[in-house]
Amino acid sequence: MNRLEPVDPAKLAPLKVALLGCGVVGSQVARVITEQAEDLTNRIGCRLELVGIAVRNLDRDFGGLDPELFTDDAKALVSRDDLDIVIEVVGGIEPTRELVLTAIDHGASIVTANKALLAQDGEALFTAAESRGVDLYFEAAVAGAIPIVRPLRESLVGDEITTVMGIVNGTTNYILDQMTTTGADFDDALAEAQRLGYAEADPTADVEGYDAAAKAAIMATLAFHTRVRGADVYREGITSVTSNDIVLARKLGCVVKMLAVLKTDVQGAVSVRVHPALVPSSHPLASVGGAYNAIFVESRDAGRLMFMGPGAGGSPTASAVMGDLVTVARNRVRGVAGPGESVYAQRAMTPMGEVETRYLVRINVVDEPGVLAAAAAIFANHNVSVQTVDQSPAVARDGEDEEIAVLAMMTHQARESDLQAVVRELEERSFTRGTVEVLRVEGK
Template identity: 55%
Template sequence: MKSLKVGMLGCGTVGSQIARLLVANKADLTSRAGAQIELVKVAVRDAKVKRDGVPDNLITTDANSIVNDPNIDLIIEVIGGISPAKELILTALKNGKSVVTANKALLAKDGAELYEAANKANVDLYYEAAVAGAIPILRPLRESLVGDQVIRIMGIVNGTTNYILTKMDESGTAFADALKQAQDLGFAEADPTADVEGFDAADKAAILAGLAFHSRVTDKDVYREGISKITATDVKVAKAMEMVIKLLAITELTAAGEISVRVHPALISRNHPLASVRESYNAVFVEAKSAGQMMFYGRGAGGEPTASAVLGDLVAIARHKISGGIGPKESDYASLKIAPIGQTKTKYLIRLNVADKPGVLESVAHVFAAHSVSIQTVRQTGAGDKAELIVMTHSSTESALSATVKDLSNLPAVTDVASVLRVEGAM
């Protein structure tokens, strides 16, 4: 049986699990791939650190020696970040080595360049682990749904923020306290910016949008808002309306045939399948023209789930090596434009702190009407100087809503605009 030699770049939380599973499941992986898959070199930053399940003789601090080794057939990249990962992957591809990567940030920023290098060398570039960990979502978009037309994708693709929002919803916990819990449990980094401000989810949204709509989409194309401004009051209001707040990655085709791609917190009905996704789990809800609605759910992060996705890609590439073929190449034939966020249409929930006196509701309604934003419902709570208006709109463009909010904040009767939340996923 043919032997395929694998070199791995990086051996942290994910890499050590990949190495462990390669050894523990070697017989099964060999049978499934049709070839002996042998890990022969692992590049690390510090060779003195002991790594369980990884023999010392495989360790090297010279990553270039791996991507330039003519005896190595496949490369696994789990370093993360842009540099040196990008340079190493490009070198590996140029040298005719297929690559499996989990590097969402690199794919969202420079995926086109990596694809072009893979196409030129006629080798595979697989990256299932880059979005939603163990959940198989990229291959269904890339292969299973390629005969259909995807209309919309809406997903919870960041476990840290979902854990925080779950705790805020279930326990009434303030954002800062829920974040501290996530950090204590290892769900959030010491610097949680990439997660709580939506950068991580935006990278994944760009990858999903590119695959779904056969166009090149980068991280810069994604409108992004995080969850750091979500308050316990926002969550309380959502619960009273039988809704829940989630950080959603959304990409969809607009009526003009453009791609809307955005990441932001949003209200969804508790009847929606995504509403029941708790803790650090991920889920991606897909709507296609013929297939209808589908949801992919599972563990979205962690060493073992990510390693599972990486090894799935590794076996797929190994099969291609044995048969003499390669998997799907980049599909960017559509070249659709990115819709400006101002053109995006959705419903909104606006909370206004107002003075409780005659004429306030009339003046507020006048501002909405002036910008052609239709009001669906209005609810008032409190009294005196601490009254609050909760306004739900019908579907409106982002630009019209932004102009409305600006004028509302200038009304003498409005103390402040407490929050503005989008409402998504009507069921």
């Protein structure tokens, strides 16, 4: 039997790599490629050659990187026929989508951190990559340094995943953690997150849940072998979470977390949602603080798995990009491509109104006889069973004759549409003051 002789990496032509974007993540990736060239060659079996970096502005400090590598003509760079791999860390939809598709059309494999693009146009990208026989890897798109894409895409592909639930946005986790541990209100916690660089000047994508929804769509597509887009994800942000919610959660033995919740029901349909929720203090996700991310996976055979780590930042995200780069480069050396998009199942999507979970309903009511009984009857009339009731002492509001109490009613498992019917009727009743606040309860 003949043995294959090991190939000397020095005898192989280098793999040519182009980089789109050179911000916090891109600059870190470029430095690793250039400064750790020998180690990467040994790991891959071939040398990487960084041949171009596309940026919008050439009048900037390149941080010690070779200025000759930089160009402001990204289209020309990705149109080269000699590229092996294109790393995309620019973000956004256009012109990024066109640049990635152009690179694929010219035979380059792709490593990207672009969750928004994948959530919106993943089908087109995967179709193009498959037609050209190239790779599309995206570990950095979901949870920074946490390896979650590859476990869902490869390690657990022989198992049946039933639930993926996690904290996938470090900004919102930091804000809620500050509100819980220091008593800060939302605005102060957000300002501190911005000061520390955890939140952007415009934090909308984070605090309104758009970032988490895109990540949830990507994970659901992988976990359930069903194409899920960002628009398919039910989304609520954390801007309505108050200090009162935090205090009440603690009283109930819970904490408030911004969660992505992906589940299959008994019929096999898929629900994907992103919203703040109460999590019992005993649950593994409850102790995840600061800007960390954590993802909890349940499957038929493997059981319960937990993935945790830094979910954002230059170095953690660059680590995920480099992991994909080494894998894609190894595939190029071997002349193979990794797994493509697995969407054979195409399960039905459960409408949000049909989703079932538990709820904490907080109602400001006039403190008078019969109010609690009337409120409880509304729950019962809409098939929502109340598990516990907590009533705060009545307080007289300034300038008003009436005293107001707060009813906090925890439900058993209930359907979303039934719960919303309860909320509508409560808000129509004369004993209710203000809006009825609802937090879902997960992990119990």
